[in-house]
Amino acid sequence: MKTSVDCIPCFVRQTLEAVRFVSTYPSVHEGVVREILRCLARFDFDQPPPVVGQMIHRRLRELTGNPDPYKSVKERYNRLALEMLPELREQVKQQPDPLLASVRLAITGNVIDFAAISGLTEDGVRSSISRALAEPFSIDIDRLRREIKRASSILYLADNAGEIVFDRLFIEQLPTDRVTIAVRGRPVINDATLDDARAAGLDEIARVIHNGSDAPGTVLDDCDLTFQAHFNAADLVIAKGQGNYETLNDEKKNILFLFRIKCETVASRTGFKTGTNVLTGTPGKNG
């Protein structure tokens, strides 16, 4: 999807939050915000929002000389999620529909997002996850089940660190010999990379690749050829997170998006309310 003019105030706010996260110097805050304002003023709004995010966070890494400012945050949320994993796995087993239960937990894990969500805390994540199976929820689980059954190859696009541990519960319900999991190629915000996939133990249950890109989404032109080949060959793509939705929703490809709606722009685009957890698909080749 294209970037909306409504995304602009939000990007400026995100820039400010991010620069404060990586630096305590007011002069750095002001300098980065000024630079991002200049970039936004000439930005090609036909590009999806994660391309703006990519630009902002590249600049932050350059300015701070820190190639992975969110490293400790990613480790912290991986650890938190791993602590919760054994008990959640038991809960999933005991549910009448373990696939549905695991999907609900995986989508709820999408709250661990340092780009779109202000004031994220470990307690907030614990509380969201503990409510995930009890709250009313409506997804087209039959479509998901059907698509999984008929796909001879599934590409699973992960989103954030921490969240990726909850993805594991879902991926364990899939025919893992037919699954490839893809993470970002390089650090950007708290998006999951190969390190996080390994921390979550995903490499023990399925093939894991990276996409070669540092966009907080899947900008196909920016991904490496290996990833592109996997993407093109997959019968079904399961894409986690709003960034993957924003970059892939116009693709002519069979994609199921699992994410939390984090802003009004995507809410109005999808027809769901902000704050809801959704499973929605492209019309797809098997539509």
Add this chain to the structure above:
Amino acid sequence: MKTSVDCIPCFVRQTLEAVRFVSTYPSVHEGVVREILRCLARFDFDQPPPVVGQMIHRRLRELTGNPDPYKSVKERYNRLALEMLPELREQVKQQPDPLLASVRLAITGNVIDFAAISGLTEDGVRSSISRALAEPFSIDIDRLRREIKRASSILYLADNAGEIVFDRLFIEQLPTDRVTIAVRGRPVINDATLDDARAAGLDEIARVIHNGSDAPGTVLDDCDLTFQAHFNAADLVIAKGQGNYETLNDEKKNILFLFRIKCETVASRTGFKTGTNVLTGTPGKNG
């Protein structure tokens, strides 16, 4: 006060709301937002926030060729407030402390602000005003009473149309022969001009002047000499609205600010919470 880096996302949001208010063309929305981003990127943050507002709204008026885009809104809220005036005047009379009651209504009227408040409605204003006298409220009314008593000349700086009608209730409690009321020199957002002062009947109870400026605050250097002379000569300045606070709070002058705290930046600067109605002063020459 200087502009904070935290004001920037808010200005971009305000620009978007304002350009949608004055034009229905998406290309105009995008063009104005891009231009304001460029201006913000090079803006002198030592200037107070209303100087940014002045720039944004000048540009909007130029682009739309409409010298007063908020004219009908101003007329609507003047009418609304005038409809409420007789009953409120009765209520003020019946209160044990009519001065305090009128001040509370005048400050509550500061919700009629198309710059800082999103989604303003007539019902919202009616509801705020009807609660104004019933809610807990803490202002230093004794300081106000003392300052009024000893001032041989009072300059009352009005803020918005509609609000100015509620100001009248307060001004009627003052020694009006010693009061001069000042409004903006030219239209900007829904700020009150001479037309609004006349619509509210303020010219019938005190001397009314304009400040010669189109800033949504009181930028002294931008005001005309007549206004500056009144400002310098006044023993006491009573300044309504956050814009007047932001532009005058560092002045070495006896000023009492009456306004609703509309953002976190001013909240942290003043020590009050966002959404509270306050009366606060400069240390002043009579401190």
